[in-house]
Amino acid sequence: MKTETTDGALIALQRRCKAQGLVLTPSRHAILSALLEQQEARDAVPLLQAAQAHHSQTSIGTVYRFLRELEQRGVVEAHLQPHGRTRWHLREVALADAAHAASDIRSMVAQVQAFLKTLEQLGLTQDDNTSNMASEPFGNNPHRTLAVLHEIAGHLGYRLLPSRRHLL
Known part of the structure; x- marks a missing residue:
């Protein structure tokens, strides 16, 4: 049964997936809907059956591949069961967002490093990677x-480096 809350959660989940570079086909949309509808972790077969209620052409291979991609991106958690089957459930948004935020931070650090390299080429910074000296305090x-x-x-x-007024 669809509600506004379910629709809103599905839209948010789809945005999370797209933000992580996942392409969402009709089968993948159906799998996301099935994941949202489940009350507890389920293995791929019940997820397939629930997804087929939304998109009849969803296959078991698509379910497994997409669940693995979602797991790699921290969207779902996988739990190996004693009988050998894996059960999946959606990971809490805060945990998934934390993993995504860490990725964003690494990207931002790379951008700042590139920016500092540019400043170095302009003579405004100096690479101290070879020096073990700590930067001077700047509380004052x-x-x-x-x-x-x-x-x-x-x-x-x-x-x-100190300001180089002659560059201005």
Whole structure:
């Protein structure tokens, strides 16, 4: 039985999947619906049957492949049962979002590192990766934005150089 809450949860789940680069076919939409409808972790066969109620052409192979992709991205949790079958259930959004946030943070760090490399080419930063010296304290710095940049650069092995007014 579909409700507004179920529809909203399905839309949110679809967005989570798309944000992680998953292509959502009609069969995959049906599997997501089946996952949302279940009250407890189920193995692939009952999930297939529930998904086929939404899209009759959903196959067991599609169910298994999609569940593995969802597991790799932290959207579902897999529980191996003593009889050898695996049961899946949706992971709490907070846990999945934390995993996604960690991925976002790694991406942002890479972007900041590229930015610092550009600043280095302009003569505004210096690569301190070869030095073990800690960045100087900046608690007395009246410009908080500059202090934050100093801290970020320091964590990434750089230090900001004094202003070069001749570049302006």
